[in-house]
Amino acid sequence: MENETIITEEKILELYGDYILHHGKKPDNVYLFAKENGFEEKDFYVHFSSFEQIDKKILSSLFLQSVELSSTADGFENASSKEKMLNTYFIFFENLTMNRSLVLKVLGHNKIYFTKVSSELREAHQRFVKTLNFNEWEIISKAKDNIKNISEKAKEQLLWAHLVSAVEFWKKDTSPSFEKTDLYLEKTIDTGFDLIDNEPLRKVMDLGKFLFKETFKKN
Incomplete structure (x- = not known):
């Protein structure tokens, strides 16, 4: 037999x-x-309906693994929400880099396909964001009342847009060890909330200069 x-x-x-x-x-x-x-x-x-479904699974699995690994780090429970997010993102992008050849093929070059294939990743990201305490986020505590009171869904959408922008930056990053992607994450993690509040302008201007230099002046 x-x-x-x-x-x-x-x-x-x-x-x-x-x-x-x-x-x-x-x-x-x-x-x-x-x-x-x-x-x-x-x-x-029995397991997948299409290759597109596999692509979705690959991206969401990499993020979920990153969230799990981040949660086991020393001091995670006492870390601020911003620190938790940055640590999770750094691990996620390390995972992307370790699988870069595969991930780039999965993502493709079509933005419409990226939107479709990242749907499970977005759901995983939303669940992660719901675990964060925005009330302790300095940029929120200093914001105007109308910004403090924006809906959780709006915050989730804002942070998702930020993650998508970071993935796009990583795809084009040619720096050694993709160190400029880490810098991008550090410089932009608060920016979405800054832009809503329109304060402080200096940070927004610094971000604009950084994005212009890295996006439009690459050789």
Whole structure:
């Protein structure tokens, strides 16, 4: 009796990643992908409906792993919300960098596809943001009353837009060890709230100079 190969979600993720890294592109279709890896096409659909769903899983898994790892760091419980967010982001971008060749293929060059493929990542990010205490965030405590009282959903959307901008920056970053992406995170983590409040202008101006230099003056 032949041993039946058991295809798990983790196995498909592994095979999919290996295919992209070895071929420099995504598989043409599920049938060929399954056949080349010695399993039935129907086994693929037990776990995923399409390659797009795998792309979503890869991105969200990298973020969830980062959140989990960040939460185990010494002093995490007593850290401020800003420190928790920065630490989680630094780990997330380290994970992205460790898997850069795969992640760039997953993200693609089409912004519409990026919006679709990042839907699970966005949900994971929203759940993470809900764990943060914005009341202790210095930039919120010093803001005008109408800014302090913006809805949690608005804050989530604002921080999601910031993360998307950081991913876009990372994709184009050519600095050693992608150190400019770390600098980008440090310089921009508060900026969304600053822009709503329009204060302080100096920080916004500094950010503008930084973005112009890094985005438009790269060789």
